[in-house]
Amino acid sequence: MPDAREASLITTLRPWWRLLDRRRGRLLVGACLMLLTVAAGIGLLALSGWFITATALTGLALAAGLSAFLDVYVPGGGIRFFAVTRTVSRYVERLYNHDTVLRLLADLRGHLFGVMVGLDGRTLSRRRASDWLDRLTADIDTLDGLYLRLVAPAGVALLAILALSGLLALWLPRAGLVALALLLSAWLWLTLGQARRGMAASRGQVEALEALRGRMLEHLRGLAELEAYGSLATHRARLEAIERRLQVDQWRLARVAALGSALAGLAVGATWLAVLVLAALAWQAGALSGPVMVLMPLAVMALNEALAALPMAFTRLGATRAAAERLNALEAARCPSAAVSCETSAAGQAPHPGPLDVTLDAVDLHYPGALQPALTALDLSLPAGQRLALCGASGAGKSSVAQLLTRQLAPSAGRITLGGVPVEAIDEATLRQRVACLTQQVELFDDSLAANLRLGDSEADEARLWRVLSMVELAGWADALPEGLETRVGEGGRRLSGGQARRVGLARLLLREPDLVILDEPFAGLDAPTAARLAARLDGWLAGRSVIYLVHQLGEAVDPPGIDQRLTLREGALCTDGQDVSG
Template structure:
């Protein structure tokens, strides 16, 4: 169960996700290399040209008949000047397109993973800060290629080609250059990554700790102020901030160190190349212009190595993001075991000695619960919030597996029901109304994608919303806003009910069906609901039976859950 923690193991699933776009990635890296070579070419040829013209000029001045072909190098200089700009532009555009494609890939892939989580994990994950971190983590990973894969690869190729090129003219300089630059490259990538790993991996957690302490301080301000413990709590906040800043300082220093070393490395390599090239020139094995050209080319390596230290110092952040997303994979709901017996209908339900204890919870959520629901019965389960009603709903709709005990639906173990059939036969109205930020019609059609407009109007009429919907200028196309915010709580509840009426299930689970609905409307809803529920087995989850709130229709018997 423990997630893999070596760097490669952690990144592997995401590297293989990138590999699906292999062709684009290679092409993007090639464009990056072309940009680099244009910059290198521009400097090298210019250096050659000026030295060559300088020497020729001296000869001419001394009265020696000399000539220099100027049009080819002049053309090359102009060519590299233009190609540097063009390749850079094309490269940026192309690689950003790639990154956005990767983003689509990763989001979609992750959504698939999330869709396989059980209801408990999802409920914990509903908090918006978790969702924000999730999207931030994906964003971190989609730039994996652009920051951590392509640049070091291109730099390494450039080092090899440059050393090779220098070696053609001055073998000793080429060999030494390769040795120095490869060692430097290793330091700037792996070395920096190693030094920064722990601090950059911690960084997200420290930000998160700071955020949750800040939320405590702000939400609990009344109590903290009353008890005079503001300063105490503030001290906790300050301590977290101090640790955060300590790590940020470490990382900042490391990347400054990396940048300084990078500058030093390229300059030292330049100096070294000049020394050996000058020896070769004095030995007569290379010409003066070539000597300058080689040195200038080495100088241009700054462009290839400059961005590496900062990116690699922060490698831990990428690793952390990948590790968190990997954890989601480990929390997948077990897929249903295949059917051993044919399922008929879902009119009967039995729970036998069912026990649920969430990991980390102080107390079990449900203890030895047994109950039987026969065809056509309407069972009311009562209990305060926290007594396990929602746990029960999640169990019956197989969004949660019991810690122990057995559940059978229609005589067949629940775990053996095929997913599609289960969803058709069992309908649930969840306690929390979830509406998509989409049109009214789209929200209703979640329940039945084939439903025509007439059917939608019919169910809206059933929940007393048809008149209201008629007054909307956009009618069924009206958007309901984020989380249904454009609707009142009661309207949202009724949309959720209307959605339910579009289905034809055997077993219906209604969690606080009239929450947020005024009494008069509840009465009206109750009447229609009564007729729609005829012939189906029903479980109502309600707060209590003796409260003033309207009760759902025709309860046959009741079970109370203790807190």
């Protein structure tokens, strides 16, 4: 069983170690700086002990009237060298390794963000926003210790033990063997032993922290509702239960870490005592000089610095493992076997130029855990350059169709083609360039109005920005803003009204030149006169493109312009009352 667990741990961490391995050069340099610091500390303490002892013995000899000589300049220079080297290398190591860790964090977060972008809607809907934020922050922060707190210190400590044992063996082979046996046993416990004892508690701590963050966010966001419905006390009790569980795990980890620190000190103490006894016996037998006898145990004492960081780091290895497992699960979910074929998508096919025809052939869609399918045997065909109004009440499946066409979801069964090419075979860049979708919830970032618009086209100049704002009747409003296009819109567009945010999203879409446009309730939140003017302007821009409107019902307010077909969805299936209004 232990071998199986170790193999599982290695398998879990391997993908993230490969990602770190891209900066192998920096990692090796950082480890060498750590090793240089430890070596300088050993040299400083050992040489200082030798020099003090040699000086004392020389002084005693001179006091006794004996002829004695001691070169104080070479060892004195060596002590200064080791002292300066230890100080400088420690400073440079901290600076260099923390810079490396920041680079690694950027790599890890960039990689994970790319993974999350590739997840479909079904996977994203299984967790709350706080859970995804936890992956990007807490889990990645936990993984950054893989190099700085786990691999590098353990490797440096092992090399230091081997080097020191070899050094002691040069003077006294028995002392080298004893030091190797004791220190290597301690190293094994401080790494593998501590990891095993702290595995369950550290994994539990990660899970409890995630639950606490999620519950706390829910508590703060829903404080008014919880108070109104009399559920505040119940919710607080749940938070307190999580906190108690977290406290128990923290206490267990503290005890295990304290045990490891005590054992590290005990191991170093036992080793230097054993080496001191062996060295004293050798000195008594005339095999060693007095200064060397003192040098040997002092060199062992300096190893305490190399071993001190291991207990706490490896006690919390379970947290690193849990974080890696959760992130690996996201990586695996990016390309499920029943969904998109990653190999085909990587190869990439391009639909024919011009407006795209759309075909859904016997498409089924079933969300995990849902009692009813979202779509059932859906057959839909839109010729290139035509406009379709897909009607239906909320929950009928209209948004699911949009997510299928933009490959945010993969069908449970059936086939979808755009321009005669299976949607899963179109490479990502081509799909995003040729298919544009205005969703009901417009995503705006806490940045300038111009920056939010340029998400549609990063190369758009100010003239184009003002042109699209004019098309959605926001140019006058934007011109009256204190900072114009540089005015910040607030987090989620909070500084804008619902209708303004909707039109900013539409303006962003107008900056692109897609061949298939999907508009989900494009005139929602607008008064009738504004919606009518906007529909007329939109009609000209949509000419020569394939268009799918997702609406509740035609005839209620302002109808989308130029509709060629109308179909109605009800409970995920096309109704027989769907009308073809072409011609």
